[in-house]
Amino acid sequence: MTDSWTLTETPCAFNRRLGTDALFTLGNGYMGCRGFFEEEQEGVEGLGGIYMAGVFGKGALKAWKGMHRELVNTPNVFWLSIKVDGESVLVRPRRISGYLRTLDMRGGTMARSFTWKGSRGARIRLEFERFVSAANLHLAGQRLRITPLDGPARIEVAAGIDASVRQHNMETTLPLPIQPGRQHLETRFSRDGMIETRVATLPRGVRIAEGQEVRMLGPKGPVAGKPVAFPGRAAERFVFTCPRNATARMSKLVHFFTSRDGNAMALLRKSMKKGMDYDSLLSAHRRAWASRWKMADIEIEGAPDDQRALRFNLFQLMQACPEHDSRVSLGARGLSGEMHEGSVFWDNEIFKLPFFTFTRPNATRSMLRFRHRTLPEARRHARDLWFEGAMYAWKSGDDGVEETEMGVGAYYAIHIVADIAYALRQYWEATGDDDFMARYGAEILVETARFWQSRIYYDPIRKTHNILAVRGPNEYDVIVNNNCYTNMMARENIRYALEAMVLMKKRYPAAWRRLSVRLKLDAREPAAWRRSARGLLICRDRKGGLYLEDDMYLHRAPFDMKRGKTDGRRVIDGNLPYEAMAHYQITKQSDVITMMNLLPWMFTTGQMRAAYAFYEPKTVHDSSLSYAPHAVMAARLGMKREAYRYFRDCAYLDIADIQLNTISGLHFANLGGTWQAVIQGFAGLYQHGNILRLAPHLPRAWKALRFRVCYRGAILRVEMRGHKTAVTLERPGAEPSVLMIGGRRIRLSRKGESATA
Amino acid sequence: MTDSWTLTETPCAFNRRLGTDALFTLGNGYMGCRGFFEEEQEGVEGLGGIYMAGVFGKGALKAWKGMHRELVNTPNVFWLSIKVDGESVLVRPRRISGYLRTLDMRGGTMARSFTWKGSRGARIRLEFERFVSAANLHLAGQRLRITPLDGPARIEVAAGIDASVRQHNMETTLPLPIQPGRQHLETRFSRDGMIETRVATLPRGVRIAEGQEVRMLGPKGPVAGKPVAFPGRAAERFVFTCPRNATARMSKLVHFFTSRDGNAMALLRKSMKKGMDYDSLLSAHRRAWASRWKMADIEIEGAPDDQRALRFNLFQLMQACPEHDSRVSLGARGLSGEMHEGSVFWDNEIFKLPFFTFTRPNATRSMLRFRHRTLPEARRHARDLWFEGAMYAWKSGDDGVEETEMGVGAYYAIHIVADIAYALRQYWEATGDDDFMARYGAEILVETARFWQSRIYYDPIRKTHNILAVRGPNEYDVIVNNNCYTNMMARENIRYALEAMVLMKKRYPAAWRRLSVRLKLDAREPAAWRRSARGLLICRDRKGGLYLEDDMYLHRAPFDMKRGKTDGRRVIDGNLPYEAMAHYQITKQSDVITMMNLLPWMFTTGQMRAAYAFYEPKTVHDSSLSYAPHAVMAARLGMKREAYRYFRDCAYLDIADIQLNTISGLHFANLGGTWQAVIQGFAGLYQHGNILRLAPHLPRAWKALRFRVCYRGAILRVEMRGHKTAVTLERPGAEPSVLMIGGRRIRLSRKGESATA
Numbered sequence A, B: 001m002t003d004s005w006t007l008t009e010t011p012c013a014f015n016r017r018l019g020t021d022a023l024f025t026l027g028n029g030y031m032g033c034r035g036f037f038e039e040e041q042e043g044v045e046g047l048g049g050i051y052m053a054g055v056f057g058k059g060a061l062k063a064w065k066g067m068h069r070e071l072v073n074t075p076n077v078f079w080l081s082i083k084v085d086g087e088s089v090l091v092r093p094r095r096i097s098g099y100l101r102t103l104d105m106r107g108g109t110m111a112r113s114f115t116w117k118g119s120r121g122a123r124i125r126l127e128f129e130r131f132v133s134a135a136n137l138h139l140a141g142q143r144l145r146i147t148p149l150d151g152p153a154r155i156e157v158a159a160g161i162d163a164s165v166r167q168h169n170m171e172t173t174l175p176l177p178i179q180p181g182r183q184h185l186e187t188r189f190s191r192d193g194m195i196e197t198r199v200a201t202l203p204r205g206v207r208i209a210e211g212q213e214v215r216m217l218g219p220k221g222p223v224a225g226k227p228v229a230f231p232g233r234a235a236e237r238f239v240f241t242c243p244r245n246a247t248a249r250m251s252k253l254v255h256f257f258t259s260r261d262g263n264a265m266a267l268l269r270k271s272m273k274k275g276m277d278y279d280s281l282l283s284a285h286r287r288a289w290a291s292r293w294k295m296a297d298i299e300i301e302g303a304p305d306d307q308r309a310l311r312f313n314l315f316q317l318m319q320a321c322p323e324h325d326s327r328v329s330l331g332a333r334g335l336s337g338e339m340h341e342g343s344v345f346w347d348n349e350i351f352k353l354p355f356f357t358f359t360r361p362n363a364t365r366s367m368l369r370f371r372h373r374t375l376p377e378a379r380r381h382a383r384d385l386w387f388e389g390a391m392y393a394w395k396s397g398d399d400g401v402e403e404t405e406m407g408v409g410a411y412y413a414i415h416i417v418a419d420i421a422y423a424l425r426q427y428w429e430a431t432g433d434d435d436f437m438a439r440y441g442a443e444i445l446v447e448t449a450r451f452w453q454s455r456i457y458y459d460p461i462r463k464t465h466n467i468l469a470v471r472g473p474n475e476y477d478v479i480v481n482n483n484c485y486t487n488m489m490a491r492e493n494i495r496y497a498l499e500a501m502v503l504m505k506k507r508y509p510a511a512w513r514r515l516s517v518r519l520k521l522d523a524r525e526p527a528a529w530r531r532s533a534r535g536l537l538i539c540r541d542r543k544g545g546l547y548l549e550d551d552m553y554l555h556r557a558p559f560d561m562k563r564g565k566t567d568g569r570r571v572i573d574g575n576l577p578y579e580a581m582a583h584y585q586i587t588k589q590s591d592v593i594t595m596m597n598l599l600p601w602m603f604t605t606g607q608m609r610a611a612y613a614f615y616e617p618k619t620v621h622d623s624s625l626s627y628a629p630h631a632v633m634a635a636r637l638g639m640k641r642e643a644y645r646y647f648r649d650c651a652y653l654d655i656a657d658i659q660l661n662t663i664s665g666l667h668f669a670n671l672g673g674t675w676q677a678v679i680q681g682f683a684g685l686y687q688h689g690n691i692l693r694l695a696p697h698l699p700r701a702w703k704a705l706r707f708r709v710c711y712r713g714a715i716l717r718v719e720m721r722g723h724k725t726a727v728t729l730e731r732p733g734a735e736p737s738v739l740m741i742g743g744r745r746i747r748l749s750r751k752g753e754s755a756t757a
Helices: A014-024 A264-272 A278-296 A304-320 A346-359 A361-373 A375-384 A415-431 A434-455 A484-507 A509-518 A525-535 A578-583 A592-598 A605-618 A627-636 A640-651 A668-682 B014-024 B264-272 B278-296 B304-320 B346-359 B361-373 B375-384 B415-431 B434-455 B484-507 B509-518 B525-535 B578-583 B592-598 B605-618 B627-636 B640-651 B668-682
Strands: A006-009 A031-033 A050-052 A056-058 A069-071 A076-084 A096-104 A109-117 A123-132 A139-148 A153-162 A185-191 A194-199 A207-218 A221-223 A226-230 A233-242 A248-258 A298-301 A457-459 A464-466 A686-688 A691-694 A704-711 A714-721 A724-731 A737-741 A744-748 A754-756 B006-009 B031-033 B050-052 B056-058 B069-071 B076-084 B096-104 B109-117 B123-132 B139-148 B153-162 B185-191 B194-199 B207-218 B221-223 B226-230 B233-242 B248-258 B298-301 B457-459 B464-466 B686-688 B691-694 B704-711 B714-721 B724-731 B737-741 B744-748 B754-756
Touching: A006 A014, A006 A304, A014 A096, A031 A123, A076 A123, A076 A139, A076 A233, A076 A248, A139 A153, A139 A233, A139 A278, A153 A207, A153 A226, A153 A248, A185 A233, A194 A233, A194 A264, A207 A233, A207 A264, A221 A233, A233 A248, A248 A264, A248 A278, A278 A304, A278 A346, A278 A704, A298 A304, A298 A668, A304 A346, A304 A640, A304 A668, A346 A361, A346 A415, A346 A668, A346 A704, A361 A375, A361 A415, A361 A434, A375 A434, A415 A434, A415 A484, A415 A686, A415 A704, A434 A484, A434 A509, A434 A525, A464 A525, A484 A509, A484 A525, A484 A592, A592 A605, A592 A627, A605 A627, A627 A640, A627 A668, A640 A668, A668 A704, A691 A714, A714 A737, A724 A737, A724 A744, A744 A754, B006 B014, B006 B304, B014 B096, B031 B123, B050 B076, B076 B123, B076 B139, B076 B233, B076 B248, B139 B153, B139 B233, B139 B278, B153 B207, B153 B226, B153 B248, B185 B233, B194 B233, B194 B264, B207 B233, B207 B264, B221 B233, B233 B248, B248 B264, B248 B278, B278 B304, B278 B346, B278 B704, B298 B304, B298 B668, B304 B346, B304 B640, B304 B668, B346 B361, B346 B415, B346 B668, B346 B704, B361 B375, B361 B415, B361 B434, B375 B434, B415 B434, B415 B484, B415 B686, B415 B704, B434 B484, B434 B509, B434 B525, B464 B525, B484 B509, B484 B525, B484 B592, B592 B605, B592 B627, B605 B627, B627 B640, B627 B668, B640 B668, B668 B704, B691 B714, B714 B737, B724 B737, B724 B744, B744 B754
Parallel strands: A691 A737, B691 B737
Antiparallel strands: A006 A096, A031 A050, A056 A069, A076 A153, A096 A109, A109 A123, A123 A139, A139 A248, A153 A233, A185 A194, A194 A207, A207 A221, A207 A248, A226 A233, A298 A704, A457 A464, A686 A691, A704 A714, A714 A724, A724 A754, A737 A744, B006 B096, B031 B050, B056 B069, B076 B153, B096 B109, B109 B123, B123 B139, B139 B248, B153 B233, B185 B194, B194 B207, B207 B221, B207 B248, B226 B233, B298 B704, B457 B464, B686 B691, B704 B714, B714 B724, B724 B754, B737 B744
């Protein structure tokens, strides 16, 4: 814990060694690499844990339709075997001292070092370093330093790419125990330090081509390596003797391509001809990270622990984002683990995208294009269920097919459709990217509005428009009618479609005509949408102050929280089965509160207070998506202590393993949620009517908060200190930036212009 | 189709040979034996299909709690291998002529005969017969006659007990294809024609001891057999030459016991020492059937096909009933197949028990005792779900543990609790068996009333008592609140408990005191029950004429029947997934209609008409439990044509394989439903206030209907002809029999006394 840029682990957690691997994940959006030990050990540590965006195999669950997919554990490109005087270097108690694992978040590197004592007592110092290049998506680097401390030692190091890895589990939904699971890879070729594998479990599985360049600098100069033949592994072995206190240095570059890039082997061969060196690649990598941090970093004055935790969340979020490839999006565990099979859910749009939208809008654009690419599947899904337009999959792999098992509720959890529309609209307002709207956004909005139009049922008896049989963000509600979140968001979705239509007609009439023809849009459709949106039932209690999660929430039995939530485990894992939940007033995770955070301009403070006071005590937080919305809402309501407590639940969720399953990957929605807690909560940021709003609600422990925001092409630097907010226009956009800070309207147009409120 | 007592099959259905095996099932409640071919064939026919009440193994599904069980396919005691001139007798097209399979329902035997032509053209006539003794639960008989028609033939017959059988499928819920599934049996002993096996998949699995006595009478007198050694099979082989047109006769008796009876091997040895012969055993068997039929038969004049179909239904119902053993009850497929794993559901009490209650009340008594025996499990289940009293398992094996998988809705389908109470109360009223009430019934009623008391939620806002989160008989409703069937039946359940209390206090004060102390019954409980029952919400439409299936039924979207039900398949198997159902006004099977049939005195004709008119067009009959209630209701409403159509759907459901899964066993609820359609529908029978009511509504095609009813110890013979009903008191009970026929009150007290109305 040396500084607020470094996450450290010391001493070695022998008993739960893999438990913290996810925290030390490195990645560049193309590849994610858990912080596993490189050197071969005795158990499941050899499984590695490297994932590549879009590399899926056939999973074990029974998909709604089609074939269930899971993110594939790809070859361990950092595989090492180290022997000293014929003895394997194994990380065992009493053999290891001075153990330290560090994640340098500023530079994007991971390091590990320890002193190992052989069975005859001689000590050896080992130092590892690795990175996955942020400057070149297809490269990674690894370094090893070995120093005998007590006398000369005979060193044997084999460095390779190991394709004999398996998934981390047989059961895809259980975090523990990690044990060798399905094997997806078939090795097709292995020579000259290059290996080509194929995901054999899918009919046209991706091919992966990987190659290594290893250099070993012994005490007397370069050591020549020899290829080691071993099935499914491309490796080179170095054997030499190293005197006391002399250091041998191995450096290795890895190149990787897949058939998703083109001819993977050809690309690999070309790349390996370039002749890169470790140090210059690492420098380029560090420069790339410095540039990323410049825009994304948030500085907290007065709370170094919070500062470090916050940076950890942002760092991991940035690392996994597949900004380069709109054929994929960001899974629930990113590229840091196998839970949820690498699939994309609603939380991508609602929890992760805001960070990118306001700091790196191109990343959002790419992930929204993924949703546009999967429109055909969403249309098919709607049609299969007798609806119109596009019904996005609740759980989507790379092809957009619904991967939730039948019966598990995908049919009900349709708010995802509106969540995508919301994120799209949020991106459009925050960037003014009309081109995106014209090319992709309008089509999504029209098709999702159509879906709602067919899914909304007009009840001729009650004379209301209803959305029946849904599951809101509160997944313990099993099925309800008129979930407030779903209905409000569906209404927004329709409004956004109508708004997009106006824009299109005005700015892109020809494109709009083409789209209308292609979608066979009837001129009467928009009016029908408008009627539905207007008529949609939004349930409130009789006095009108309390928005009701669904039309029966108040009429269910009160839940005995003391009996139901007795420990850290989820209620359904401990005390009461899922089926029983529909009987009770119990909220698994924020539902109305999340909705209010998304549309804050629609609610009075009184309504927000009422919702918080009513739902917060009924919420069991059995999801990682629950803390951040509570932090945001509490902050906006000025409940500083509660807001700070919820912020800490978010910020430390993975570091402290609050949900007991970080071993299976980081909680990406919560990473984004941590940003939301700080920026949308403590800094009170939201946009409405092309005005960016800010309102400081800093925790008492924080002296100041500094961050940057991208807004409609401009870059704004914000500093909050107590109740004061200073904003500087660091880079102007095409139009002046309009802000509302604590009720004061501010207009900034010149570079460097500042305002304080 | 020679007479109305015989079910026949001709010619041979080569392509779907196993498809009709279930129709030809024989049994005695202890053992059920499908009509499979005895002689070894080339494929899955060798799997046999013999089940024994209470013999369960570990199933494949994941039970709610404990271990999922499935009825075990026990050794094939009728196994034969027949060779003629060295060639196996295989039932193949072009080799078989004159094929006939018959089920003699009057005598309880199955016969099969055909002429087989060998590859050299010589023809052999084979005739098989078998029965499972109704006179002795532990015996069965088999006979084979072989006659060479074209010249002398060398005959080899091996007869044995084959324990190498497996389940009929891997997937327990799929009817097709039949293929060798799990193996449950382990052979522990095999010698001297005796074999002992053990269900090895459960920790303390049942042991089965079986033995055979085989006699072969060749053309020249007895042929000596030789034991054949083969793992898992006890068999004897007979080899001899038979001249043209001479007949060799094999007869075999099988003895069977299980460890549920005591020391199975000792019992077997004792039984085999008795020296029975086939013919006298068969005579005793036939006498037992004649006596059964005397009480249970229903005669229809003018419709021989209906007569046969009706007898088929009654025959199968009687055959499977484990009247001798209150540790088991009657599964959804009886002992005729493996679907639903031999488990007992609500339909046992609501669809099957009425037949027994009014024709063989001791059988009902035994099956209700099964529910009393499983009270401890029902109590545990209630406690686990935070309720009180006893919550019976939706799906129960022999131990009463909930075997439904978690998530499949057992938590919701709680009407079973009240269904058991209803059947109990029906039995008590129909028999006046106060002793049963005192020993078992009162305890069940108190514990189930307590369950409802804890499950009913008083909504302080609406000021109503609700039963939330349930699934009614209409299983397409997924989850609803205030299902009318459930609420009405729960109310009845509470009333019955209060009524039983009054009886107990008056007639069995000491037993009542003991029970109250044991159950820790608080004196204030009954008043609370009464309040809940009184306050329970029973939903009707605004005008009050239509009882609503649940409080949202009217407010769901109309269902497009043309699109949803395009063929014989269930909607969920073809057109729309289960999850989508909660969106629609769709009724899988009769719900409100079944409720009205159960409590007819509570509804006006207008209310019944309204319900029928409203629900019938919305009902897809995707369950075999749907036709009978519609037949009953239509008959009672005088809708003769519709009633008759629904009656035929019931009566021929298995014979015509209307649900496409009779291969996996007969639909036992529907067998009982057929009785209900005739007796409760066409004969209008129901009891209320200790008065038996009858009202003829015969189909036009039926000239007359004759049947007997057991009622409060009396036996009444009823004959209906047109609108006339004649009742004769064949055996008086302890008190005069009071009847109400078409509005006329009749009192019969002397034996032979008649009345006409």
